[in-house]
Amino acid sequence: MNSNTNSQIKNNHNKTGNFFLDVKKGLDSNPKRLSSKYFYDEVGDRLFQKIMAMPEYYLTQCELDIFQNKTADIANLIGFDNTPFDLIELGAGDAMKSTYLLKYMIDKGLDFTYMPIDISGNILSVLDQKLKKEIPDLKVTQLEGEYFQMLNKAASLSSRRKVILFLGGNIGNMELEEANAFCIGLKDHLNPGDRILIGFDLKKNPHTILNAYNDATGITAAFNLNLLTRINKELNADFNIEQFQHYQTYDPVSGACRSYLVSLADQVVNIDHTEIIFKENELIDMEVSQKFSETDIKELAKKTGFEIDGEIKDSRKWFIDSVWKFK
Numbered sequence: 001m002n003s004n005t006n007s008q009i010k011n012n013h014n015k016t017g018n019f020f021l022d023v024k025k026g027l028d029s030n031p032k033r034l035s036s037k038y039f040y041d042e043v044g045d046r047l048f049q050k051i052m053a054m055p056e057y058y059l060t061q062c063e064l065d066i067f068q069n070k071t072a073d074i075a076n077l078i079g080f081d082n083t084p085f086d087l088i089e090l091g092a093g094d095a096m097k098s099t100y101l102l103k104y105m106i107d108k109g110l111d112f113t114y115m116p117i118d119i120s121g122n123i124l125s126v127l128d129q130k131l132k133k134e135i136p137d138l139k140v141t142q143l144e145g146e147y148f149q150m151l152n153k154a155a156s157l158s159s160r161r162k163v164i165l166f167l168g169g170n171i172g173n174m175e176l177e178e179a180n181a182f183c184i185g186l187k188d189h190l191n192p193g194d195r196i197l198i199g200f201d202l203k204k205n206p207h208t209i210l211n212a213y214n215d216a217t218g219i220t221a222a223f224n225l226n227l228l229t230r231i232n233k234e235l236n237a238d239f240n241i242e243q244f245q246h247y248q249t250y251d252p253v254s255g256a257c258r259s260y261l262v263s264l265a266d267q268v269v270n271i272d273h274t275e276i277i278f279k280e281n282e283l284i285d286m287e288v289s290q291k292f293s294e295t296d297i298k299e300l301a302k303k304t305g306f307e308i309d310g311e312i313k314d315s316r317k318w319f320i321d322s323v324w325k326f327k
Contacts, residue, residue, distance in 0.1 A: 027284070
């Protein structure tokens with residue numbers, strides 16, 4: 001769970017099919033796991049808004065600092081030669097941060113089309129209304145669907161150079177192998193000279209990171225446990241929520257911040273007539289929120305066929321928006 005570009009991974013299209021299959025596969029595995037993309041139902045959305053408002057949860061404010069106060073630096077890196085381009089935002093959501101950049105580039109007369117990608121048609125329609133009101137001169141092409149499918153569509157709609165935004169530190173919600181494959185997948189949808197801007201949460205004081213994901217008020221715990229409630233409601237399951245407990249870890253060496261749910265007893269959970277057996281103290285792996293060193297970022301870029309074109313840090317130097325060029 002990173003910042004608020006998560007509407008791309010709000011699986012509003014589950015229709016119980018993919019949701020059920022993913023849940024069953026995850027809970028049949030060893031160790032058990034559930035996908036964080038299912039956190040974001042209506043209740044999960046509200047809880048995540050509360051998380052972002054917590055003083056401990058620094059991520060949103062860090063990247064917002066960059067987009068509010070270093071907007072010209074971003075625009076210079078992505079609009080470097082004043083040629084027309086398409087600005088594609090993966091998981092655009094409400095475009096809270098990118099709106100600062102959009103307004104700046106319109107004011108500077110840059111020739112670009114904004115292409116927000118999101119799996120939620122509802123959030124895209126809300127965003128469309130917002131942008132028409134706040135930036136009436138902005139050219140917008142909405143793309144509803146999965147990332148790579150919509151990148152293919154964007155390429156079919158326009159041959160202009162592409163700049164991709166992947167904000168919020170959401171690259172950290174992937175295991176390192178997945179992040180590597182994801183970046184290679186992005187490269188496969190780009191042409192030489194295209195750019196991507198990726199937000200990375202940096203390694204820092206371990207207490208600062210752990211507190212962001214393990215707040216004393218229990219909002220993060222409720223956010224994780226809500227997925228069990230969602231499974232009960234949508235998949236005809238009978239999780240006893242009180243028999244599971246949130247547990248958070250952070251390894252400052254690897255940079256992996258992991259959340260789990262712990263079974264507090266031997267128990268059997270039924271999901272649509274399928275029995276899932278839990279042992280006391282057995283874990284469900286809920287999510288990773290990977291933190292990076294600057295060396296980690298350089299290695300990931302190099303390994304996946306990019307070169308770093310520029311980096312912008314927030315004022316506390318806790319977060320980097322890194323601009324990569326496809327060589």
